[in-house]
Amino acid sequence: MTLLSTTYHSTKAIQFKLKPACLFIFCALALSLLCNLAQAQETDTQPATTDFSPLSYIAPRSADLQSRLIRALQQKPDGYSPRTQHIDDEGNPLYTNRLILESSPYLIQHAHNPVDWHPWSKAALEKARRENKPVFLSIGYSTCHWCHVMERESFEETVIAEYLNRHFIAIKVDREEYPDIDQTYMMAAQLISQRGGWPLTAFITASGEPFFASTYYPPDQFLQLLQKVRQLWLDEQPELSLQAKRITTTIQHLMQGDTRNKRVGSSAIKQAQIQLLQQHDELSGGFGNAPKFPQESLQFLLIKLIDGEKTDILLDIFKTNLNAMQQGGIFDQVGGGFHRYATDPEWQIPHFEKMLYNQALLARIYLQGWRLTGEYSYRDTTEATLNYVLREMTGSNGLFYSATDADSNGEEGLFFVWQEQEIRQKLPPQDADLAISLYGVTTQGNFEQTNILHLPRSLDELAAELQRPLDNLRDQRNQINKQLLNLRQQRIPPGLDNKIISAWNSMMITAFAEAGKLLDREDYLTAAVRAAETMWLQCRNQDGGLQRICIKADNAAIGVQEDYAYFAQALITLYDISEDSRWLDRAILITREMNKRFWDQNNAGYFLSEQSLGLPLRPRSIQDGSIPSGNSIAHEVLHKLYTRTGREHYSELSEKLINQASGYLSQQPMGLGYLLGSMIEQRKGETGPLAYAARGNVSARGDLKEGKITIKLNVADGWHINSNQPLQPNLQPTSVTMDEKIQADIHFPEPLQRSLKFQATPLSLFEGENLIDITFDSLQLQATTIRIALQACNDKLCLPPEEVELSLRNAKNGY
Incomplete structure (x- = not known):
């Protein structure tokens, strides 16, 4: 040879x-x-x-x-x-x-x-x-x-x-x-x-x-x-x-990877930002050419960049991406949920399989799009996706199936496509006319003489064109979709893969939990809690390890590192929302198992598999693929555990992980988009309605309603923060500021006066749970950013002054 x-x-x-x-x-x-x-x-x-x-x-x-x-x-x-x-x-x-x-x-x-x-x-x-x-x-x-x-x-x-x-x-x-x-x-x-x-x-x-x-x-x-x-x-x-x-x-x-370059950070983030701008499709959204994948890791990176830099150009890119996908054929306009990718640059012709991980990741992304912009359609897309999962991909035990097929009865896309004549025959004339106009239906079709439904123009544009109120048009669209969905259910459905994959179920738990909190949807929170409890009871082995496939079988695959990382992420999310310490305790246990089974003691970072299984090497997952890599999720988990517990070894491991990935970060940062986003969050703080300070000993939660903001400050036992009016002029007061220039009244709780061992004179303090109410006359305020400055101490030391930020949006916005 x-x-x-x-x-x-x-x-x-x-x-x-x-x-x-x-x-x-x-x-x-x-x-x-x-x-x-x-x-x-x-x-x-x-x-x-x-x-x-x-x-x-x-x-x-x-x-x-x-x-x-x-x-x-x-x-x-x-x-x-x-x-x-x-x-x-x-x-x-x-x-x-x-x-x-x-x-x-x-x-x-x-x-x-x-x-x-x-x-x-x-x-x-x-x-x-x-x-x-x-x-x-x-x-x-x-x-x-x-x-x-x-x-x-x-x-x-x-x-x-x-x-x-x-x-x-x-x-x-x-x-x-x-x-x-x-x-x-x-x-x-x-x-x-x-x-x-x-x-x-x-x-x-x-x-x-x-x-x-x-x-x-x-x-x-x-x-x-x-x-x-x-x-x-x-x-x-x-x-x-x-x-x-x-x-x-x-x-x-x-x-x-090449770990010689230990100094990565702002330069890698800046390089990734430049590459995002260069590779973005300004006309059709997304990155690169066909076939087009949602590339969720890059969307998450955009979210972190927008939160950190507040630049309009990045927000415009993000909105272009979200609009293009939710209006395209890649989104199931009738039943909700996303197909895996589009075969064309305009997102019109999908590859029709539906993967659970796409639903989880894109639901989270559209939810953040709603948080950042208040755009009602992003909320609609989030809920349509999550409702689809509840309706068609949820088992009797509350866990979630992995995928549905591209083929129905051996033919690709058969379940999802429509002919104009069928719509006119099956729907009332007024609904049929709107459906055909709304979804770009033609006699010749756009896919093998049939139609993949899509939105040639947004609902806002169509409402203006028809001179109809937007809410009225949305209501009629919902009624049309119910009829089309009922008709579609009579067809032979695509095949269902009913595997219960631990990592993908964990992604779904995170999505339902986040949406339940931000959208004030109790049913989503219930779904998240139920699935997490079932996973905890049924998807772990007697030795504390996770199963890859949650099934009782002798030959069931054992969990890989991403299963542990995503489950820990989900458990932390539930802790943040519920304030129930059992979720944090479980996240700590799962992370301990992940570190024991997968951490590379020689080079740092995590291996993907616990054992070789006959492979010639022990693989590791560094770059993002169809999902964010297990190492990227683990970095986020380690950082969040550090901010919630104050345990230094979590911070040390997260830094070692970054050093291990330094070669990739310096040469191909876009390949580690989710990790870069986690690094931004680590440096600038978490953004949302919840923030932690004082090494996890202080938490701040905000809630925005019409005319009122409520902030709940929880201070751990043995710790305190100064009140808003400390008795000593040299002490850092607890203060609250808003971005918006509106007339607001800030009502702090009654402080406690205590004498501590290191201070002879009394101090004015907040301890335990404290509610801060902000009232204002403007009912138009639907979103705001709150900054809270504080300094935490215990009987032995005072931590440096800190400032945390809460990003709030009215959960009823758009309805």
Whole structure:
């Protein structure tokens, strides 16, 4: 095999300059296969075969394994439908493989492929070593459209299956169960082929080291790929193994990052801000070109920048993004909730799957958009998204399902699209006319002769055009949506992935808790508390560790670091809202487990997985991906625990984490958007209706109603703050100021007078719970910023004077 010397060129997904020592040699396999693929895509090719004859080769199985497979199939519940074209006259599957023993919906989808699939396990890798075969690794998830396509075209194809079974050990992985496995080989694909996505197609050695990785292949090219890999394995196995080791070393270096630059902070934040401005799509919103993802981590960074700098240009960018997405087809205009991404620059044509994490993150983002602007539509979008989750993605135990499919009855988007004639036939004429105008419906459609509903103009613009009151138009739109939703429920729904993923459920708890507080929605708070209690009772193991998938099964995946980080974040949020210390106590316990299981004692930061699971390295999650990275969330958790408890080791760990990520922060700050936002919050303080001071010994909570603001200052036992009128002129008084220039009366509570050990004369103090009322005549004040200056002391010391800030908005604003 001729090896070509080359350097690694940065891709959009991974942009990190390697040191000369880390440059590696790509094997000729990667180059030739990519060339073949490019040539093939320029021609109209035919599948290799459409023969569905019985396999002439199936790997031998022990009697015990065969018995287990038969028993697992027999125990499937009534209504179980094997997902395969290979069935007998009575509807029984012709093939059943080891995936029938798994709990993952994605793996069970492939349990009746003629491919002799194995789940990821050390036993499967050992089998590859024993038989001296390469491992074919396929990674996907249950609601992935192109995963379904490759299954139909290749994994159901008997010729391809037979070749795989003879010459490879085939392993199937659910990326949502094992994000550590997925991340390792996704990085390999981006390095080798500069491609990323799912299904992920990889070839690895029995030691787990990858020598080739890419994404989807049509069947004829996939069979050619298998044949090429097979021949190279026979002829040049030592070179392939050496190449795999080099790739693995590079992946390990990229995951570790360059930690030489210890001084990061304002420069990385400024660089990210410049890149946000450069990459922002001023016309259609979002960042970069199609396909367009919401990129929630960057939206969160924008929120922190806006809170910290109060600049109109950043707020305008944020509003452009929110408006474009909520008016586009990526947002389900009828049922609420967001699809995973849009295939076009204008957000009109979505990829129709719905992921729980998108709902949680975008609900939080639109909620903050409402807090920052008071724009009613952002509140509407927040509530529509959360209501969708309650209605369609919530189980009987209060926990949340992971996703719904892009396909309905085997056709992409079928559940979500409309024809003009259908709307006119099913809706009253007045409603039909408005629906067609409102949602841009045409006879020719905008997606395969059908219509994906979207808002060509905002409700404000339409109300002005029709010369109708906005509230009246909103009410009629709600009535139209109820009718369309009822009609849509009569269709075949997309498939539901009912996995309960700990990290994603934790995100949802945070979203419901924050929205419940800011929007004064008791039902949202109830949903958050119920889910958190259920997770605490049902998703932890006896040793205190978390499950990745909350299910009672022997082969259930164990929790990874992001599960712990997101659950701790959710528990802290519930503590902030409820003031119930049990939530803080639980957050401390979960964080302790996270530190014990995942903290890198040598280089700092967190590993993603607790154990290697047969991987050639222990992966870590630094850069944000489809969700903010576990390290970014952990930084926020550590900082918040420090401000709420005053325990120095939380602050020390958060600083070590920043130092560990310094290489990425200095070279590609936009790849760590959420971490940068957390750093801004750490430096400038938290923004919202709640703030902490005095190392967690003082909390301030604000509530804005019509004509009145109430501030509750809680001072921990053994601590005090000076009153607003201290008896000694040299002491820092507690003061309250407002941004708005309005006439307001500030009413402080009656102070206590005490003599303390270090002060002979009496002091005028606030202790315990204190209510400060601010009254004003202006009923138009719907939002304000309050600043509270204070100094806290106990019997032994006084802390430096502090100022905290509360950002308040009337929860009834817009209704």
